[in-house]
Amino acid sequence: MKFAVLVFPGSNCDIDMYHAIKDELGEEVEYVWHDATDLSEFDGILVPGGFSYGDYLRCGAMANQSNVMAEVKRCAEAGKPVLGVCNGFQILTEAGLLPGALLRNKNLKFMCRTIQLKVENNNTLFTSQYEAGEVIHIPIAHGEGNYFCDEETLAQLKANNQIVFTYAGDNPNGSMEDIAGIVNERGNVLGMMPHPERAVDALLGSNDGLKLFKSIVKQWRESHVS
Numbered sequence: 001m002k003f004a005v006l007v008f009p010g011s012n013c014d015i016d017m018y019h020a021i022k023d024e025l026g027e028e029v030e031y032v033w034h035d036a037t038d039l040s041e042f043d044g045i046l047v048p049g050g051f052s053y054g055d056y057l058r059c060g061a062m063a064n065q066s067n068v069m070a071e072v073k074r075c076a077e078a079g080k081p082v083l084g085v086c087n088g089f090q091i092l093t094e095a096g097l098l099p100g101a102l103l104r105n106k107n108l109k110f111m112c113r114t115i116q117l118k119v120e121n122n123n124t125l126f127t128s129q130y131e132a133g134e135v136i137h138i139p140i141a142h143g144e145g146n147y148f149c150d151e152e153t154l155a156q157l158k159a160n161n162q163i164v165f166t167y168a169g170d171n172p173n174g175s176m177e178d179i180a181g182i183v184n185e186r187g188n189v190l191g192m193m194p195h196p197e198r199a200v201d202a203l204l205g206s207n208d209g210l211k212l213f214k215s216i217v218k219q220w221r222e223s224h225v226s
């Protein structure tokens with residue numbers, strides 16, 4: 001399986017994402033600069049965290065104007081897995097690929113620590129390797145991770161099982177309903193604030209993020225390799 005890690009001016013989790021795929025997962029991966037116009041050679045798209053365009057205007061707003069985003073939309077429409085982590089999640093909401101928005105953290109502070117995350121839905125291509133209700137340890141590092149959407153959208157997210165991860169116990173940022181990660185209705189676009197790519201080796205304090213990447217590869221192998 002071949003992954004693209006998108007790189008915008010100000011991305012800073014692209015190297016961690018690349019490392020997770022290449023060294024921990026053992027799959028193919030390439031960096032793709034934000035002005036790329038063709039992602040057809042890739043099977044999965046990873047939108048990493050960071051401070052794209054210095055978070056100017058709103059986190060992710062400038063990155064959403066990049067050439068590559070039209071191509072990311074085509075990939076999503078084609079059913080390819082698209083994962084946005086942290087700033088990547090913010091970019092995907094700006095792009096309209098995921099509903100809602102990420103607001104300033106309730107305490108108005110940037111927070112960087114490992115939190116507990118509950119797997120609410122393990123019936124997605126991103127979470128099949130987890131147990132339902134499993135609590136995992138994944139780092140967060142954000143200033144604007146406070147998920148918000150209107151009541152109608154929230155009802156849809158619940159009705160379609162689109163809430164994939166919630167903060168277990170302590171909600172660090174004030175997110176509505178403790179939401180930490182959601183998928184689109186079709187289930188092939190996931191956005192999450194915590195960083196699974198920073199939890200892929202016990203030496204880093206946790207390897208709980210690895211199962212997310214393994215889930216993606218398993219689903220791809222099952223549908224593409226006979």
Ligand SMILES: NC(=O)CC[C@H](N)C(=O)O
Nearest residue numbers: 049050086087142143144
């Ligand atoms: N680590 C990140 O991706 C941070 C995202 C964004 N710059 C924020 O502070 O919310």
